[in-house]
Amino acid sequence: MVTTGLVFAQIDPSAASGDGSMFGGALGGGRPTTQTQNLGPAILGGTSALDRAAIRETIANGSSQQAEKPTDINGEPSEFQKYVQEKVGSIVPNFGANFFEKAPTTFAPALNIPVPADYEFGPGDEVIIRAWGGANIDYRAVIDRNGIISIPAVGTIPLSGIKASQAEGVIRNAIGKSFSNVQVSVTPGQIRAIRVYVVGQAQKPGAYTVSSLSTLITAIFATGGPSTTGSMRNVELKRGGRTVTKVDLYSFIAKGDKKEDVQLQEGDTIVFPPIFGQVAIIGAVETPAIYELKNDSETIGSLISLIGGLPVTSDPQTATLQRLDPTSKPAAIQQSVSLDQSGQKMAWMRGDILTVIGISTAVPMAKRNILVRIDGEVNKPGIYQMKYGQTTQDLIEKAGGPTPQAYIFATSFYRNSTRVQQVDAYKRLLLRMEASVKSQAATLSQNMSGGVGTEAAILAQRNQAALAAAQGQIARLKQLKPEGRIALNINPNADSVEAIPDLPLEPGDRLSIPAMSDFVQVYGSVNIESSLLYKPSATVSDYLKLSGTQKEADMDAIFMLRADGTVLSDDGSYFSSIMGQKVNPGDTIVVPEKLDRETKYSAFMRGLKDWSMILGQLGLAAAAIHVLAN
Template sequence: MTPTIRLLDPRPAVQQAPLAPPQPEARQQVLPPNDFQRFVLETSGQALPLYGVSFFNQATATYVPQGNVPVSPDYRMGPGDEVQIRGWGSVDIDVRTTVDRDGLIHIPRVGKVNLSGIRSAQAEDVVRAAVGKYYKDFQLSVTLGQLKGITVYVVGQARKPGSYTLGSTSTLVSALFASGGPNQNGSMRRVQVKRGDKVVTELDLYAFLAKGDKAADIRLQDGDTIVIPPAKGFVALSGKVTNAAVFELAREGETLGAMLAVAGGLPVVADPKRAQLDRVDPSKKPARSVDVFALDAKGLSTPLKSGDILTVSELVPEFGNAVTLRGNVAQATRSPWKANMRITDLIPSRAFLMSRASVKRQNDVLLSEDDKRNASSDAFARLAETDQQKSGQKEKPVGDSADTLASRIGNLVDEINMDYAVVERVDTAKVSVKLIPFSLGNALDNPSGPDNLPLQPGDIVTVFSATDVRVPQAKRQVFVRVEGEVHRPGVYQMKPGDGLQQLIAQAGGMTPDAYLFGAAFYREEVRRAQTANLEQLVRRLEAQVETRLSSSAASVSSSDAAAAQIRLQAEARAQRQALERLRSLRPTGRIMLGLSDASNQSDSLPSLRLENLDRLVIPSRPDFVYVLGSVNTESALIWRQGASVQDYLDQSGLTGGADVGESFVLRSDGSVMSNHASGWFSNIRRFKVMPGDVIVLPEKTDHESAWSLFTRSAKDITQIIYQFSLGAAAIKTLRD
């Protein structure tokens, strides 16, 4: 039968008393600045940290002592260490015991075994030899359990001095983590461990923090004392250094190069040609002095003294051998300057002037306006929203409208201002900029000419489009749209100086149904001006309405206050509604051509030079005249040759509130005819009406309707229509 040896040591093992985790208030504790840090703040305005403190702040906040950690093979066993022995084969062994004060363990049927001072890697051999005296043919394993605890003392300029019970495998660095490291005045360069009366090691924490050097980090023994002496002195590194902080001097006279190496060196944006050293010398008066030098070999060998403040300047990012091309070009670029370099070396051909925007428009010719919007950066965000909205809804057809498609013709390439480009040349000696204009077209066409300027390092060449700096109209491309009663409606490229006659000729002439008097000519520049003027008019009318309402409210007597209040509220509401309708109008940019009533020949068109994006619409002759306003029947009446305004008013019938004297005619050519506009002795009722004309008959202003109130506020609605070419649809909007 196999002998069995089992033992659970009745004596309690010496348990490690682990350091408790830092309390929340301890984790939040921040070291106050030392005197030198305050001095740097007062003299330079910079609150520089003490190098290495942040490392201990983080390490202390997260440090939790480990009770069961791997044991290195050279760990020497001693009293308090727990040993677990298992054996099988000719003997069954299961023993857990603890090394006693004499360095012995007791194994039943084997006896005492001395493990004091034995390395952990040799423990198994020592126990196997002891058991082998009594048994043969067995296998054995020896492992360490709970290790003994050791007591160390942290004294001097420590953040938390005192007595610490640590694991027996603890080292100097782990003990410093447990105690929080040096305080704001303690040394990180000369941390000592005393064992008895001897200093067994001295650790430079900077070597550990900067390079990971742990050569002086020894394993601690029970009773060791960690001494943190005061720092010998401090210097500050600021400006463009890798770690701007306050550093401790390892010794007086430590060189600047050695300190920069600890700080991580200089970043690429630092200027090694200029560094400023502020030095404090209490023996002199004044006590401070400054020196400026380069960080070359001589500068890096400068010995430092306690109280020095080194400031490294930032590199000025100027190019010494580059020329820059920007503006309306394929790619804004910076190229190396070469001797005898000229404009054509930077811009070899006109192909270099094809901008990215032009290329994108050429690539987008198959995309509709909806497709372009969907291709924007937030398209994926809108995609989810669109999917939610599609539920139960029919999709709207997508694509280009007639307006959007026509507007995209002719704008594939940005026009280049070939007559003007400019070289910006910086004179560093005078700190000034000189502009050198030149003709880009001449430079490209005649490389040996004077416009092919020689370039210097640092030059910036800017190319402009025809819209950046507006070129003469005669030098711009003109794409004009013609629609309606012409034989070939479309978009045509016109030559500089061409007018309406040439445009109609390009389109094959007018059809027999053309009604030239009613032709509408639109210009984008005019539309923008009309929009700005309309906004200004609305703001002025708003101010007038508010002033009038305030005056009316102030003049109300107490006897009829209730009735007057109701009337004022109704008046204010009506006038504001009318203003909102006016604000919703959109000017068209129409230009009246001033044709005579009977003319229907293109030769009668005015001599008007065409501009890019102009639009001419020639309608067919309408058969109706429209009557709006205070008439019994608002309708379209058949046009009769020679019929007057009065004839159509008689046909429509007047209401009792009609103000015949304020009637006016909005003509199909965009002009307005009224008693005021036609002259002092004219009568608009005798005016001969043309096809497509609109007769407007307002109400008298003593009727408090929205229309009459607006007419009274605006003073002269005919002037508004005349100025902004709003058309019959605008009149209808104002009335409704």
């Protein structure tokens, strides 16, 4: 049976009517402008090959320029795109955005579209009836609001709710009651239009008149899809106050999966909720892009499988994950992750940027490229592709040099191989600390076993409190993870990037040049634990006069954590007296508390200075001080 029907006869919601109606002339009695639109085949790629090539080229060249082709529906980067561009040095497209690049703005009927056999007729549909033999009928009938058609000399026939495959039999039976020996042919004519609504974070919200043949996915495409803040993964279809279905467009775009698609009905509402969260996957992948998270349980592996898995040229053991943590300074923390089966079970956090590292064993080591990162106060921060043998100075030059706000002394340098060594050393350090606490506790218990009276009980209680405090501190220190920071020992008065050591780069290295700080931190046994305004030429003694020290302060154990990550104290190698040491912007002064010196256990607690120097060598001193202070 040859059938034809109307797919789209839609109102342009952006058209303005003379009476000020928000839906334009189509709802106010005017006539909207339409044009013929061939919807064409579904687009099954989230990012074109041209886009992928552009991204790789910009990362390879260290360029911060945007790709020539707009990467979202509006042609303007979203806020998260701007954030990613700031971090990686190039614009990254939104996955699936090009699916809506050719969405029509106005619509006209599309003819010669087959009507499905399970299509249910309703008021407004037209049927073409032809009969010959015992009767000669050539008639076009439109189903009225009561769901029936009327044929002269035959009478009324109910058709509402009848499927297209059943209509011919129903009409033949009705005609057969009045005529005999009749042959009947029934085909759909013009299909009715229905009104649907598009709301929420939509690209073009409003009311649309669409064909009753339309499904949710075709309507999403035709109405322009979500805005830059709208979700593609949780699109809802509401009908009669309830949610009929939710569509994840990623499944359709990547795999052609339409199991969640349903046919629209009169009065349906398509809702685009806000995006739950976004992450970026860049580097050695087939589809580098910004991806939307469906929920908070989305894993790294689920998105990687969505883009076809990792290419054979990627290294599954080496990837970098930049994660936002508002509680840390800086807020963006970089860590190395493995993309093996276990690593891919890691859950995403909103704002993550995953960089997949590529390998090429066919290329000699001297000719291989490596990916490194530079951030902070440089003119073009981001991820750069460098060659083996190139150095930190080459990286700084490629990033456009420092900005006027750069604080050279506080420059930090992170390396994956160093991080691995630090993790192992930190585990051993924590074991030593725990062993020391247990040893002191055993000694104290043995020494106090023969004591009697109130004084002995008070001393035992004090020792137990100190023991519990030390165990609590160790528990908090276990939460810290070495990041592979290497102290660069830069002169505090350095004002040129030439003072930064010219180190050969390795894969995954990160160089960070912060802005000049205006404050000095003071922690410990002081009257005011706070950030004090930096004053040139001021010493440790000057800042302690401002903050005030408590009577419990151990003035012999004061130490200072420098902005470059090193630790200075009275027995350090820089000065014989910490009190006269000049303080630089971003430095932290720590005043330990003097405990009961009669107990052997107090020696461990006064050893915080020694532990801090060790933690400084592991790049953890600043984090440890903050943890212990809280």
